[in-house]
Amino acid sequence: MAIEVPVEQVLMVAAGLFLLGLLGVLVRRNIIFLLMSLEVMMNAAGLAFIAAGAKWGAPDGQIMFMLILALAAAEVAVALGLVLQISRRFDTLDVDAASELNG
Amino acid sequence: MDLALFWIPAVVALVSTGFVITRKNASHALIYLVVSLLSVAVIFFVLGAPFAAALEVVIYAGAIVVLFLFVVMMLNLGKTSVMRESRWMRPGMWIGPAVLVSILLITMVYVISGMPDASVTRGEVVGPKTVGIQLFQPYLLAVELAGFLLLAALIGAYHLGRRYLEQRREP
Numbered sequence: 302m303a304i305e306v307p308v309e310q311v312l313m314v315a316a317g318l319f320l321l322g323l324l325g326v327l328v329r330r331n332i333i334f335l336l337m338s339l340e341v342m343m344n345a346a347g348l349a350f351i352a353a354g355a356k357w358g359a360p361d362g363q364i365m366f367m368l369i370l371a372l373a374a375a376e377v378a379v380a381l382g383l384v385l386q387i388s389r390r391f392d393t394l395d396v397d398a399a400s401e402l403n404g
Numbered sequence: 405m406d407l408a409l410f411w412i413p414a415v416v417a418l419v420s421t422g423f424v425i426t427r428k429n430a431s432h433a434l435i436y437l438v439v440s441l442l443s444v445a446v447i448f449f450v451l452g453a454p455f456a457a458a459l460e461v462v463i464y465a466g467a468i469v470v471l472f473l474f475v476v477m478m479l480n481l482g483k484t485s486v487m488r489e490s491r492w493m494r495p496g497m498w499i500g501p502a503v504l505v506s507i508l509l510i511t512m513v514y515v516i517s518g519m520p521d522a523s524v525t526r527g528e529v530v531g532p533k534t535v536g537i538q539l540f541q542p543y544l545l546a547v548e549l550a551g552f553l554l555l556a557a558l559i560g561a562y563h564l565g566r567r568y569l570e571q572r573r574e575p
Binding site (some may be wrong): 302303304305307308309310311312313314315316317318320321322323324325327328329330331333334335336338339340341343344347348351352354355356357359360361362363364366367368370371374375376377378381382383384385386388394395399401 | 410435448468509512537538543550565
């Protein structure tokens, strides 16, 4: 079942989720929490796409959401490999530890 | 009354996301992330996108969060990491980013609520069949590009992970 929801309200919820994710990215120093906040931000973008698709009754919003999903899966796979490397090489999860380009 | 079906999961999503970014223990934050993703899936269902809702549960709350949990377990984060988190996350650090983000939020709410015509979602279900037909006809190129992206990510993740395992075996 589906109900009629004003698009403005859905977009406001999406904006709220996105900005909470942004706040997490700005404040946290642990790289695992940074990645979680990035997931939240991409999820909010997907919510905005779904809302736009539902406004026109078209499947395009869901298709863009699926592409975002593929992007998120690819990003997480590579980023978690990097997390393992950083934790092994610097013995910490602080993103600032990996700030120097050093061969 | 109908709008409650939208706002209840929306509030749950916002509150649990707030918990995700403030927890000190990574596995607790992951559980809150699952709650947030599941409530966003409920919102998708309410908006008439059941296929996207199913994908959200299966891929986001299933696969991606489980990947995070594997890494958190591999890194063996314990009490010391919680103490380190509280050293990194002093209350004063929240002020600047929170002010900036709330400025952005106020601007966005102002812009969104000032949209000229009040528009409402159709309230009709767009099922998997419609999505599939659209996905494999006009969007076929996007699907192939996504396939390339996933292949590149697979090779990258294998490369990074293999070096991790080999170097750990040496000592």
